[in-house]
Each structure stands twice: as C-alpha cells, then as structure tokens.
Amino acid sequence: MLTELGGKGGCLCQPALSGEMRCPLIVRPNSEDVVTGNLFGVLKSLNPRWWLPDLLNRGLGTDRFRRQIFRRLRIELWQKQPRFPQELIEWREGNTEVDVIIRWENPATTVFIEMKYGSPVSATTVNNNGQNWPSDQLIRNARVGLHECGWYPRRDLFDVPRRDFILLLVSPTSGHPLVRQYRDIEQLRSAIPGGEQLVDLPKSPFIGELSYSEIAEILQQQSTWFNRTERLLAEELCRYLTHKLETRPGKNGR
Numbered sequence: 001m002l003t004e005l006g007g008k009g010g011c012l013c014q015p016a017l018s019g020e021m022r023c024p025l026i027v028r029p030n031s032e033d034v035v036t037g038n039l040f041g042v043l044k045s046l047n048p049r050w051w052l053p054d055l056l057n058r059g060l061g062t063d064r065f066r067r068q069i070f071r072r073l074r075i076e077l078w079q080k081q082p083r084f085p086q087e088l089i090e091w092r093e094g095n096t097e098v099d100v101i102i103r104w105e106n107p108a109t110t111v112f113i114e115m116k117y118g119s120p121v122s123a124t125t126v127n128n129n130g131q132n133w134p135s136d137q138l139i140r141n142a143r144v145g146l147h148e149c150g151w152y153p154r155r156d157l158f159d160v161p162r163r164d165f166i167l168l169l170v171s172p173t174s175g176h177p178l179v180r181q182y183r184d185i186e187q188l189r190s191a192i193p194g195g196e197q198l199v200d201l202p203k204s205p206f207i208g209e210l211s212y213s214e215i216a217e218i219l220q221q222q223s224t225w226f227n228r229t230e231r232l233l234a235e236e237l238c239r240y241l242t243h244k245l246e247t248r249p250g251k252n253g254r
Contacts (some may be wrong), residue, residue, distance in 0.1 A: 005175070006061075021143070032115050032116060034098075035079075035115065036100065037077065037239070037243060038237070038240060039115075039237065041238075042233050042234070042236070046219075046226060047225070049068065050069065050082060050226060052102070053066060053068075054218045055154060055168075056111070056166060056168075056173045058214055058218060059168045061208060068106070069106075069159050070104040072104060073103070075102050076100070076103075079097070079098055080096070080098075081097040081206075082095065082148065084144055084193075085194075088193045088197075089194075090193070096140060096144045097114050098141060100113035107164060108161065108164065109166070110160070112164050113168070114170070115162075115245065116171035117171070118249040120238070121176050122136060131214075133192075136178060138167070138179070139178075139188075141191065143192045146192075149202075150162040164203070165206055167206065168207075168208050168209060169208075170210045170226045173209060174209050174211040174214065179208065183208075185201065192200070212241040213241070213245065216238040216241045220238060222234075
C-alpha cells in the first residue's frame with residue numbers, strides 16, 4: 001500500500017503489456033490480489049466492533065448487525081472450498097477459491113467476499129461451461145457458500161450445523177446488475193443447480209455489494225472510536241482506496 005502511494009509500484013513495459021513476456025515487478029497496480037491483501041491486511045488490525053457491522057449493513061442495505069464482540073473471529077484470504085456436490089451439477093467442477101472469508105460464532109456466521117478491481121465479474125468460471133445454468137463468479141460463490149453453511153440437505157454421516165451466510169461483491173463502484181438479480185430469491189433459486197432442494201435460505205437479503213468509496217466513508221465515520229494507531233492505519237487505507245479509484249484501469253480513457 002505504501003509502495004503504491006509513494007509512486008514506487010512501477011509500470012509495465014510494452015512487451016509485458018502485449019503479453020510477450022511476464023513482468024517481474026512485485027507490485028502490479030492492476031492486481032486485485034494486491035488490493036485485497038492491502039484492504040484486509042489493515043482491517044484485520046482494526047477493532048471489528050467499529051467496522052464489521054457497518055460494512056455488512058451498508059452492503060446489504062439493512063440494519064441487521066449490531067456492535068458486539070465477535071467470538072472466534074477469523075478473516076482468511078484466498079481459501080479453497082470443497083467441491084460443489086457432483087450430483088447437483090451437470091459438469092465436473094474444481095474447488096472454488098474465495099477471495100475473503102470472514103467467520104465468527106455468535107451467532108455462527110460466514111461471509112464470502114468477491115473482490116474486483118480491474119476486471120469485471122467473470123461470466124464463466126473454471127471447469128464450468130454453464131450448461132443450462134448461469135456460471136458467473138457471483139452465483140458460484142452463492143451456491144458453494146450455501147452448501148458449506150448447511151443450507152442444502154447433506155448426505156454426510158453427520159449433519160452440518162447451519163450458519164448464517166452473506167455474500168458481498170466489493171468493487172470500485174456499486175450497482176452491479178447481478179447483485180440486483182440474485183437478491184431476488186426466486187431468481188436466485190432458479191439460477192442454482194438443485195435450488196429446489198433449498199427448502200429454506202438465510203435471512204434475506206444476504207447478497208449485497210460495497211464500493212471502495214463506501215468502505216472509506218465507513219472508516220472515516222468510525223475513526224473517532226479507533227485508537228491512535230488504528231486511526232493512522234485507517235487514514236492510510238482511505239488514501240489508498242481513493243488512489244485506486246483514481247488510477248483504476250479504464251478510468252479517463254486509460
């Protein structure tokens with residue numbers, strides 16, 4: 001983060017831009033993984049009481065989440081999930097790697113976050129030809145998360161206790177049409193293989209989105225409650241998110 005803010009991220013040479021060679025730069029300003037690591041590297045260092053409920057409520061457009069001590073809170077990046085059951089889909093699918101997973105236990109809750117920066121939500125995913133079903137990244141995360149959180153009937157030896165489930169898309173700007181589409185429960189069911197088996201679903205809405213500027217706004221609003229170190233980290237993160245918005249690929253014709 002400080003490397004990019006200081007203008008030390010470097011730039012890609014023409015052979016790298018054209019794909020003729022792999023650029024050896026460590027910091028690639030157009031990398032979603034770099035943004036993800038910087039954003040959640042800082043958020044992990046801040047008291048979640050002052051930012052986590054606000055992010056979830058803003059992303060879902062609700063007031064469901066209250067300020068509390070989040071028991072056994074974990075924030076994990078790029079975690080692979082078990083394969084979606086073969087008997088529910090018409091193709092053989094690999095493991096799904098979720099950009100960010102947030103979990104806590106009071107009550108048992110899992111949040112999947114799909115991060116975007118320079119690329120759109122993919123219309124198709126690896127090992128998924130979309131036969132008769134939508135195959136975009138958002139719906140894949142939704143069905144995998146619902147399965148892992150116990151909302152599908154399980155054929156395992158032991159039942160999986162149900163967990164509340166939330167899916168958020170975090171991108172430079174909000175207003176993605178797929179978020180609006182899948183917030184409609186009937187459209188969501190019809191887009192998921194085996195959706196008829198979902199006799200129940202997490203409390204609605206459980207799919208939402210956040211823009212970079214909304215995250216920065218939340219941190220600025222809550223900065224009063226941070227200690228001095230947290231406040232400095234939050235300020236740098238807000239500067240970084242603003243920088244990424246101003247320099248994102250495609251902005252101003254670049």
